[in-house]
Amino acid sequence: MVRQLIADLEDVNEVNKQLDTMGYNIGIRLIDEFLAKSKTGKCIDFRDTADKIAKVGFKMFLNTSAAVANWNSESTECSLILEDNPLTDFVELPENYSGLIYCNVLCGVIRGALEMVNITVSCSFVKDVLRGDDVSELRLKLLSQMHETYPYRDDD
Amino acid sequence: MPAIYALYVINKSGGLIYNKEFVVMASNNLNDTLRLASIWHSLHAIAAQLSPAPGCTGIELLQADTFDLHCFQTLTGTKMLMVVEPNTPDVDILLKDTIYDLYCDFVLKNPFYEVEMPIRCELFDLNLFQTINNVHRRWGLIH
Numbered sequence: 617m618v619r620q621l622i623a624d625l626e627d628v629n630e631v632n633k634q635l636d637t638m639g640y641n642i643g644i645r646l647i648d649e650f651l652a653k654s655k656t657g658k659c660i661d662f663r664d665t666a667d668k669i670a671k672v673g674f675k676m677f678l679n680t681s682a683a684v685a686n687w688n689s690e691s692t693e694c695s696l697i698l699e700d701n702p703l704t705d706f707v708e709l710p711e712n713y714s715g716l717i718y719c720n721v722l723c724g725v726i727r728g729a730l731e732m733v734n735i736t737v738s739c740s741f742v743k744d745v746l747r748g749d750d751v752s753e754l755r756l757k758l759l760s761q762m763h764e765t766y767p768y769r770d771d772d
Numbered sequence: 773m774p775a776i777y778a779l780y781v782i783n784k785s786g787g788l789i790y791n792k793e794f795v796v797m798a799s800n801n802l803n804d805t806l807r808l809a810s811i812w813h814s815l816h817a818i819a820a821q822l823s824p825a826p827g828c829t830g831i832e833l834l835q836a837d838t839f840d841l842h843c844f845q846t847l848t849g850t851k852m853l854m855v856v857e858p859n860t861p862d863v864d865i866l867l868k869d870t871i872y873d874l875y876c877d878f879v880l881k882n883p884f885y886e887v888e889m890p891i892r893c894e895l896f897d898l899n900l901f902q903t904i905n906n907v908h909r910r911w912g913l914i915h
Binding site: 646647648649651655 | 846880881
């Protein structure tokens, strides 16, 4: 799939962007399955959210689990560390595509899924096994969290 | 005698995206159904705000003389309504577990389905009927 995108779009940055968009579209549908199958309720806070993504979400969809680490002091940013990523099995990046974020689709999925439950986040890869790092690390940053979309609370 | 009369799905903006009746119901045209769906959506939202109980998420059950209406709202804002015979047991579980699972598997995973749009998925219909039939069989309504 990624190869096809490279062939179609030719530019590595475009491919990264497209992967993210595809992930986003997967995420907005995936979230319902996650909620239905995992029987989870509302998360208490963003820490809880991150834990659930790492422990339940990754387990369910990738059959691996991630570690949550490197929280910033306000609890709005964290890293998900993937030690074992089945998407990268049997994949090697050629030299000339070193800018390619092969698993960028994951970022999109997380962003899309969380947006559907009113949590806006930005998500990006900071470390990638394919680019020579020892682990894959996703940086997750909470942008805003609305408790309700509808009805809009006008008093707060 | 417990029985399931109908299933409705309302999207997060209050539009009816699925309706299916499992028994012959009083003549109810589509326009009326659509209107009722959006009225329910608004009532649900108003109820959540008016409720004295903290953390209320809206109406879950409406009991009338001739039917019970169960409403299950997913965390993403989609509502699933089920109209059943009064005092039918375990409808909330059926909605939450079985119907929601079917919705994920056969609606959301259908690549031709666009989110928030009316549901026209053959497999969803098929599996829904099977599920409802199984439930009815369990209750001894059909053999």
